[in-house]
Amino acid sequence: MFNMIELEQILKKNNVKPTAMRLLVLQFLLNKKSAISLTDVEEYFVKSDRTTLYRTLKTFVESELAHKIDDGTGITKYALCEENCHCDIDTDLHLHFHCKQCNETVCLTDHKIPNINLPKDFIAEDVNLVVKGICNKCNSN
């Protein structure tokens, strides 16, 4: 996948100091196909503290390296942003899909959020679109 040098560059590009933990969490996120929760990271890095991981993810979100996902499960998920993403409402926001069977949440980055007509005087600043159902993997089993 990615070696440490590459991981470092990703962090530096987003003005995040490449500490050991951050590099590992970044690697973890890169290897995951679906969105992950704090608990997921916690269970993987048993040696590290929950708070550190929490703040690592927070740092990633604040530096636009990752985005938070509210998939309606009540558990906040995280996923890496795509290259050059600024979580812009018109160009970057995409659909999220939560599978009720395998309980995984995925970014459908190809499915941008459709333009939404709001009533007069409403101003949109952020949009969240989540579809729940059965994912492709679970469906073909």
Place this chain on the structure above:
Amino acid sequence: MFNMIELEQILKKNNVKPTAMRLLVLQFLLNKKSAISLTDVEEYFVKSDRTTLYRTLKTFVESELAHKIDDGTGITKYALCEENCHCDIDTDLHLHFHCKQCNETVCLTDHKIPNINLPKDFIAEDVNLVVKGICNKCNSN
């Protein structure tokens, strides 16, 4: 607004036994223009217990009298369904708007959720579309 007889009929129509508390909560919901949280109800009915109100709302949702709204604030909101609503994915689901200023969440029942194209083998069973920003009221002040 609605008198007790009418309120009773609404409950009975949805096979909910019209207890005193349920009638009052129904009335409260009917008078509210925006979606309400359990805490909202709790603060209004100080004499009643939170659990009772919690279960009242739960009963309403289960009997399709009301629907739950996850507006991304982390606090579950509730709003009455429209006449003949069955929370059907194709016909009933609508857009929700959360105002960052007044902190209110409203149902935009006229704005049905647009048809969403999913990748192959994905099955949609539920959709949640929430727009955050500034509402019409806050915008005109």
Place this chain on the structure above:
DNA sequence: TAGTGTGTGCAACGGAAGTGCATTAATTTG
């Protein structure tokens, strides 16, 4: 090397949803 700032770990807190169980109210049945 001393000093300053940032990152990490431990502990504790807070809000909100949910559950178990006893009590009370309503409804059915003899």
Place this chain on the structure above:
DNA sequence: CAAATTAATGCACTTCCGTTGCACACACTA
């Protein structure tokens, strides 16, 4: 009508997750 059954309510308690405060460790800079 009285007894028995069922449903609703109230209180206490739990759980889960996100978050914060503070002390210590590490890293960089003067």
